[in-house]
Amino acid sequence: MSSSSPSPLPPLAPPPQSPMALPGFTWGVATASFQIEGATHADGRLASIWDTFCDTPGKVLNGDTGANACDHFNRWEADVDMIAALGVDAYRLSLAWPRVMDEKGRPNQKGIDFYKHLLDRLEAKGLQRFVTLYHWDLPQHLEDRGGWLNRDTAYRFAEYADLMSRELQGRVTSYASLNEPWCSAFLGYGNGHHAPGRSSVRYARQAMHHLLLGHGLALQALKANDPGAQRGIVANFGRGTPETSSPADVRAAQLFELQHNDWVLGPLLKGAYPADLDSLWPGSAPLVLEGDMATIAQPLDFLGANYYFRTQLKSDGGHGYIETDVPNVERTQMGWEVYPQGLEDLLRDFKSRYPNLPPVFITENGMASDDQVEAGQVHDAQRISFLNRHFAAVARAIEAGVDVRGYFVWSLMDNFEWAFGYERRFGLVHVDYQTQQRTLKDSALAFQAFLAARKQG
Structure with a gap:
């Protein structure tokens, strides 16, 4: 090979003996409305x-906003063609609640039609449509009345789910009610890192309860209006490991996972909040009315699992924990440790502790890197390595008996990364935000090659 010849791409694929390599496993890419659509x-x-939140000084890095994002609202047809050309089985997207209803809860037909056209084109391309109803973009007029601290928002969410499942009936393969309720509750209402920027553990616990109540009410509407579609929820999960083997540090790691994982899974799969939340956060219990927990614990067709990194913990000397640094480890542009074993550990743990765990889809997994276009190419070898190691972790979990049905890479393309604006790039596809030029990174090309080979084989 001459020195001027391009180096071959490293392969991006699960272990060849894994069910993940067979046609029945669903491979996809994922996005969210506020992060890509623009046209606000x-x-x-x-x-x-x-x-x-974006318009509030100091809240988003560099003062970035979602006003333009990836201009997907105007470029959706070409973007769908790009998704189809990758060869994936499915596309996970979210609907923008503020785009489809007015302040009085009446349908906005132009906004609804945008999603109908998008879903129809995806179907025409042979792509399954995984639709998330709520990926954090709560209408501001509802926040003005208390947002997720107001029980009424759960009922407004159910009305939104009812409207969209009637409008989109037959167009959707799978509905997820919420994306990452932990982030909405804790980052939005507990520490203020995300919109709406409130900071109270008591607020976070009440917001979580209303989010999960809205989920349960929404599932009832989805079942009634579009019974042919799958129904579930997407949650982010955190792996906590103790700094030492001391009982206090082991307990600290357990409390971290209880707060990140069981705070959501307990109500969904056991119909109850973990009792230890009250010792971790005394005096912060939410108001729960009779019948709420039964509504929340609706049967799930699937659980969407989002995973990115682990956290090391030590005891705070009392009833809580302190996050500690792990030195000399590989990290992403976000500063997050690359720890694929955490994904396997979580999946195996959930299966052992929740006998009614539904089938699982990995609905988000990926990494941010400071990607640059050089001579029309983007070399992101770390992302290929990252994904391969996480594919292998899921393959091991499947071998251990966890029912994992699919894997969605986060994200299809670089986009608005919430409080970090446009600096952090998670995409398989590079986006030049000035020109909106899309460039497939090496990871996208390697993923495309694997998917093509799988279909041929």
Whole structure:
């Protein structure tokens, strides 16, 4: 090979003996409405809490906003062609609640039609449609009335789910009610890192309860209106490991996972919040009305699992924990440790502790890196390595008996990374935010090659 010849791409694929390599396993890419659509004032779209948060000085890195994002609202046809060309089985997207309803809860037909056209084109390309109803963009007018601290928001969410499942009936393969309720509750209402920027553990626990209540009510509407579609929820999960083997540090790691994982899974799969939350956060219990927990614990067709990194913990000397640094480890652009074993550990743990664990889809997994276009190419070898190691971790979990049905890489393309703006790039596809030029990174090309080979084989 001459020195001027391009180096061959490293392969991106699960272990060849894994069920993940067979046709029945679902491979996809994922995005979220606020992160890619832009057009925040088009066709009657209302303001969301993230529009307000972006406009608040100091909340988002570099003062970035979602006003333009990836301009997907205007480029969706070409973007769908790009998704189809990758060869994936499915596309996970979210609907923008502020785009489809007005302040009085009446349908905004122009916004609804945008999603109908998008879903129809995805179907025409042979792609399964995994639709998330809520990926954090709460209409601002609802936040003005208390947001997720107001029980009424759960009922407004159910009305939104009812409307969209009637409008989109037959167009959707799978519905997820919420994306990452832990982030909405804790980052939005507990520490203020995300919109709407409130900071109280008591707020976080009440917001979580209303989010999960809204989920349960929404599932009832989805089942009634579009019974042919799958129904579930997407949650982010955190792996905690103790700094030492001392009982206090082991307990600290357990409390971390209880707060990150069982706070959500307990109500969904056991119909109860973990009792230890009250010792971790005394005096912060939410108001729970009779029948709420039964509504939340609706049967799930699937659980979407999002995983990115682990956290090391030590005891705070009392009833809590302190996060500690792990030195000399590989990290991503976000500063997150690359720890694939955590994904396997979590999946195996959930199966052992929740006998009614539904089938699982890995709905987000990926990494941010400071990717640059050089001579029309983007060399992101770390991302290929990252994904291969996480594919292998899921393959081991499947071998151990966990029912994992699919894997969605986060993300299809670089986009608005919430409080980090446009600096952090998670995409398989590079986006030049000035020109909106899309460039497939090496990871996208390697993923495309694997998917093509799988279909041929």
